[in-house]
Amino acid sequence: MSQQEKLSDLKGRLSAFMNRVDKMDPEETSIEDIDQLIKMLEELEQKI
Structure with missing residues (x-):
């Protein structure tokens, strides 16, 4: 997954x-x- 895709996923x-x-x-x-x-929130933290 590209950096842009990761950022988009996190924003969503x-x-x-x-x-x-x-x-x-x-x-x-x-x-x-x-x-x-x-x-x-824990899932978001793991994605970062």
Whole structure:
């Protein structure tokens, strides 16, 4: 995978993460939701 493709992939994953965070209602967010967000961040970190 080229550097440009990696960057594009990371941008897409970060955008998906931010969209998910924006849609979350703090009153209805569960521990499982937070765990999934942490997992998404860990996956992003591994890609870097």
